[in-house]
Every structure is written in structure tokens, then in C-alpha cells.
Amino acid sequence: MNTAGVHVVGVTKSFGEVEVLHGVSLSISAGRMLALLGPSGCGKTTLLRIIAGLEQPDAGTVLVGEHVLSDGRNVVPPERRHVGMVFQDWALFPHLSVAANVGYGLRKLPAAETRERVADALAMVGLGHLGDRSPETLSGGQQQRIALARAIAPRPSVLLLDEPFSNLDAALRGQVRTEVHQLLAELGITTLFVTHDQEEAFVLGDDVAVVREGRIVQQAAPTAVYARPADRWVAEFVGDANLMPGHADGRLATTVLGPVTLEESIAGPVDVLVRPESLAIALDPSGDAQVELVEFYGHDTVSLVRLAGDEIIRVRTPGAPVARRDDRVRLTYSGAGAVAYPRTP
């Protein structure tokens, strides 16, 4: 694969009076996979369509490698961008065979070359034997791989995926996601995919760009986004977050959980981010916290615990529950270098 990096600089876009992208910039290095993560309506699909050339930005620049695809003066049409796209509904043509679907973007090539490229793309997704079938006769996971084969058949430099798993039922989603993950890792093609699902973004993304209301609020590795979210909103969007009120003095905050070491110096009233799995729970008849609810998930247990100050906190412990509803308990914080956000009145 002849892949290339993607650079988006200061892209804005309005529909009518409403600006939906406010100066978005992001970069993906060649061969990396970036998840664009955000709630419904935040502008993810619009950004993807701008990179594909299906929408024009009002301002800003889009580059693939060294090639400027759009900069307010010049616009390269979608078919000359070397960008492959997989849509949310996969958009397979029901009246065409699998092979004809995969070859759809190759119609300008000589027939023999088209046949070869279709066979290559189908082999890459492990479905070389299904070329003559009609898409409707295939499973959801297979159809999804055909859509991927169609996107890679023209040998694009970049792949764009719009909510690629949302059409699959929950039972199939995990399995297909792993298959596609494996495939994309083998292809080594620069990929940008859109999702509103934090787990999907973390599992697939080498990096995650978190989008909120038309702005990228953080772009970093999934582990960094989870451990050090840029703000409270990101903290709560990318997983369970307890925001514990406290008072910071340098690298130490005093909270109802006791003293917590902070990653960075800060002073004054703060909310300290405490992930549920960084707390341990122990039975203690004289403890001033009480278990309100226990949810056992098999691999772990989530307990809702009411603290002395009446705050409810989520605690995630491995394996079976250690305490039951109404038990008195003691919580200890075992995380290192917590993140604290200044509390404004």
C-alpha cells in the first residue's frame, strides 16, 4: 500500500447560518489509525466528508501527504483524491455481484486489470471465494468486509470509515471489529474513522481525536486521553469518572477520600478525577462509607458507595463483589498522579 499522512488545518464549515466546524486541525501520520470520537451531531461526519471531497470547507486546508486537496482556491474532486471511504450503511449495490461491487470504482481500468485488483482486494479481506454471490446472501460481517474491499480496491492512500460497525448487532460487533482491526493493521494504511463509541475509539485508534461541538478538544493516544483528559467534559465522555471535590495545595489535594497526589501543581478548590478502578474497597464495620448498590459483571464488579459527605462514588473492583448492599466499607485510592480541574464558582 502506498499510504500517506493526512493534515487538516483550520477547517471551518457552515450549513446556512450555522457553523458546525470551527477551525478544526488534526494530523495523522502515514500508516496510523485515528479515531474521531464525539457525540451525535458534533460534526464528525462533516469533517470526514470534507476530507473525502464530498463537502467543501468554507476555509482551511486539507492535505494528503504533500498534495493539497483543498485550500479555498483549488479543490481536487473526490475521484482524484486517492481516498477510500466506507459508509455507515456500507452502500453495497444489491443488483450487482460481490465482484462487481468491489470493482465499481475501477471501471476506467482495462478489464483484465480490474479482475486482478478485485481478486486482490477480495483476497485481502479473506473472501476470495465469494465474488459471484449477491451481497444480500452474505452475513453482516461479510458485507462489511466487502465494503472494505471495495474501498481498498483502487489502492487509496487513505481510508475513511464512517461508524463502520453501527449497522451490526451487538453480538456480531465485537467479532467483526477485531477482524477489521487485524485487517487494517496488516494493510498499514492511514485510516480515519468516525465513532460515538468510546470503547471502539480506544480499541481501534492509535490516537483519538475527541470532538465537541465542532472543535477538537483533545488529540492523543487512548491511554493519555483516558488518564489525562483535557477537561471535565472529556473525562466524563471517555469512561466512568468520579469528580471528587477537594482542595489542592501544590501536588497534593485533600478530598473526602483522603490525600490524593496530583500529576501537576495546582492551588485552590478543585475536582479530582478518580477512575472507578483506581479505588479499592474493604469491609469495615466502623467505616463511614456505605454500599448502595452492587452490579456484578463477571470479570468485575461495580459498586455505588455513599461517602460520609453524601457523595455517591463508583468503584470498580476485579472479580466477585467484596461487599454487599448496606455494608459499611472503607475506600482507598491506589491511582498515581491524579488529574485535577480547577473549580470555578
Ligand SMILES: Nc1ncnc2c1ncn2[C@@H]1O[C@H](COP(=O)(O)OP(=O)(O)OP(=O)(O)O)[C@@H](O)[C@H]1O
Ligand atoms: N447537508 C447538511 N445540511 C444542513 N445541515 C447539515 C448537513 N450535514 C450536516 N448538517 C448538520 O451539521 C451538524 C453536524 O453533523 P454531522 O453529521 O457532521 O455530525 P456527526 O457528529 O457525524 O453526527 P452523527 O454521529 O449523528 O452522524 C448537525 O447539526 C447536522 O444537522
